[in-house]
Ligand code: FES
């Protein structure tokens with residue numbers, strides 16, 4: 001197979017000066033390297049296979065299908081590939097194939113979507129097999145060249161050696177011959193015990209440009225002749241544009257065009273974004289219809305769901321009703337969690353270039369193929385005449401799995417054929433047009449016998465289903481199984497990686513679906529974040545009611561999940577749980593995205609009831625730890641995300657409009673609030689768990705339980721907003 | 729036409745009077761390292777230096793800057809990414825998505841300009857930049873490592 005598809009438009013070098021900008025396109029994968037004198041006269045090497053290109057200068061270019069948004073997947077996947085081909089890690093670079101290339105090549109790179117902490121755990125097998133095949137082909141090519149049996153050849157750090165003769169060939173020298181060989185069918189992967197790159201805390205491959213400003217994001221794209229667009233979609237869901245007075249802003253400096261986009265949005269196009277956005281803000285727009293939703297009023301509907309007769313059952317065992325009927329003591333509480341916005345640092349954006357023959361989009365996306373489909377739909381061109389060039393994401397957190405902003409950019413570009421249009425959302429637009437982490441409430445109940453043994457657990461979740469909002473076809477029998485993340489049954493293959501790890505004699509997990517007219521979305525951690533609060537605060541309340549130590553109480557029900565018990569014990573031991581040092585601690589253990597996680601939080605609450613989170617000890621067992629230092633970074637960061645939500649996160653709708661439209665009202669955690677996070681990465685091997693999300697879930701419950709330890713008060717409604725925790 | 733000193737160079741550039749410095753840098757001078765995150769001085773992604781002091785350029789009118797003032801952006805912090813803060817950042821792999829990091833680095837470099845002995849407490853008090861990926865812990869360590877390289 002030859003490397004015939006043009007890879008040339010995915011990246012740019014932008015040279016800047018006070019005068020205009022010039023752009024030169026990178027020459028694609030085979031041209032960016034191959035610049036050694038010896039190689040200068042030869043044509044570039046073809047790819048070895050879809051996963052790997054090796055230049056004549058031995059630079060190993062690894063193709064990465066999943067999106068990098070800070071979570072480190074790019075480096076982790078490259079480690080997996082480099083490991084199996086036995087590459088010299090110092091010669092490894094990466095590139096993204098485009099979704100269009102994937103389709104044209106019969107989806108050789110398979111799934112592009114990046115969410116659910118799936119980047120590595122759902123692709124490691126075929127990615128490693130592809131890499132191993134490339135290695136075998138290169139060794140075969142070397143053996144052919146020498147006329148020796150493959151079995152006499154070994155390979156290490158990009159060099160193939162023939163043992164008996166001591167002859168050596170580098171990957172770059174055999175890549176072309178290797179590319180002509182049949183792909184092997186019998187592939188053996190390296191045994192994890194022999195890994196030298198996977199499992200190492202290697203530095204990220206994408207750091208250098210991020211500290212100099214050279215790293216290009218979607219927001220930074222510059223194309224020749226490009227115009228800039230700012231957009232305002234209906235601030236109320238399901239409202240449409242009634243009218244707008246373009247003449248009011250058409251004379252403003254730089255304004256080129258004022259246009260309606262679809263039914264529900266208006267955009268201004270200008271020579272700079274600042275001018276486009278200024279004119280948009282001055283543009284009179286009337287809206288029609290829409291759902292004048294009030295989140296405060298929705299509470300009543302959620303409350304009704306807490307006790308409604310009808311509810312989906314996601315997981316159950318024993319007879320919980322008998323357990324409660326016979327209980328010596330019942331603990332019951334209601335927890336209440338609000339809507340959240342993703343708020344990645346880089347607001348949504350996409351750059352589109354439309355002609356009658358072709359539609360191209362440059363954008364940060366977690367789902368390149370969905371973005372491609374959106375470009376095709378919006379442009380009206382067949383998918384084969386469209387492509388998407390993925391840009392590094394300035395944060396995703398699930399928001400960029402949606403392609404609404406891509407479609408908007410294409411709709412605008414379609415009105416201006418031949419002119420590249422960069423659509424940049426304002427922060428306000430980003431906050432208003434979210435796919436929000438849904439609000440849920442839960443009534444949590446536990447039954448204890450006269451000896452303080454737990455006999456029954458019942459969690460009734462009331463609230464929005466994400467799947468009902470964005471993937472209704474995934475709802476089976478009226479049940480949104482994803483709502484039960486971390487509480488679900490291990491017997492259902494769809495939920496085995498999100499299953500309940502406690503063994504309870506009698507239990508029932510229920511969901512009364514109550515859907516507000518708000519777009520829900522997958523928000524980093526998804527329902528695990530809420531469910532961990534429900535389950536793990538209940539466990540804490542029960543331990544206290546039973547007069548038992550919260551660690552011992554939990555461990556007593558983790559007898560069937562030694563990995564869960566191990567992470568919990570690890571954080572307890574490291575944090576000094578049980579010592580009489582006067583510190584106030586709270587625990588949490590949870591299983592989600594295939595990983596076992598736990599946290600112990602240490603807090604101080606002063607005499608005015610003000611919280612200070614002093615220290616977090618967190619542990620994760622993700623099975624295989626591809627890059628321990630990046631796992632630590634994800635754990636540290638996930639506490640910022642989870643604790644920001646606990647402290648501040650809240651999106652309020654009043655008459656259908658989001659009230660928190662920028663960081664001045666949608667506050668998030670800052671450095672001064674950041675506790676020291678000590679991360680224990682304890683991979684037990686043999687499975688592949690997620691990393692980017694699971695530890696978010698344990699952040700809030702550990703802190704909430706520590707607040708109880710410090711004050712004797714339970715916080716059951718978030719966000720905390722630094723209320724006086726000494727007031728009951 | 730206004731004359732600005734940016735990263736050691738003199739540039740003549742035309743802009744509307746109310747244009748924030750951020751957009752002059754990004755859209756007219758091609759210096760896209762400084763980022764737009766909020767536009768209301770709440771996040772720090774747009775942080776640059778004016779005469780060595782960190783400012784949030786998204787609310788700083790370019791027209792308020794005199795010819796004498798020296799503007800430094802992330803692109804001009806060092807020639808080759810070798811400023812002590814940049815070196816520390818690379819050593820600790822501080823950035824995740826990296827979008828906030830030009831602003832974060834400029835804010836930290838600005839703090840160290842005026843307070844080369846900054847402690848963790850100083851960092852906590854002075855660096856109010858938002859990082860949604862949550863790199864704060866490594867930022868804190870990065871400040872201390874950068875101090876040793878100054
Ligand atoms: S963009 Fe300037 S502070 Fe946020």
Ligand code: FES
Pocket residue numbers: 070345394395823824825826827828829858859860861862863
């Ligand atoms: S590194 Fe992503 S926002 Fe800071």
